[in-house]
Amino acid sequence: MTIDKAVLMFAGFMVLISLVLGIYYSPYWFLLTAFAGLNMVQASVTGFCPAAMVFKKLGCKAGAAFK
Numbered sequence: 001m002t003i004d005k006a007v008l009m010f011a012g013f014m015v016l017i018s019l020v021l022g023i024y025y026s027p028y029w030f031l032l033t034a035f036a037g038l039n040m041v042q043a044s045v046t047g048f049c050p051a052a053m054v055f056k057k058l059g060c061k062a063g064a065a066f067k
Contacts, residue, residue: 001060001061002060002061002062002063002064003052003055003056003060003061003062003063003065003066003067004063004064004065004066005063006051006055006060007043007049007051007052007055007065007066010051010055011036011039011040011051014032014033014036015033015036015037017032018030018031018032018033018036019033039051047065047066049066052065052066
């Protein structure tokens with residue numbers, strides 16, 4: 001799995017988990033959804049993504065976006 005795919009999968013899981021938690025437990029969990037979205041926008045502009053750095057250290061192969 002490439003870093004790009006791992007980051008997208010992680011972001012998708014974070015959004016889905018925060019939506020479920022926001023619906024069933026507390027609306028404050030929607031802030032996690034907002035954070036994930038803002039982080040994706042920031043990463044697309046700057047190229048800096050903390051999750052990509054973690055996945056690189058875990059041994060994922062470089063992709064097109066994150067090397």
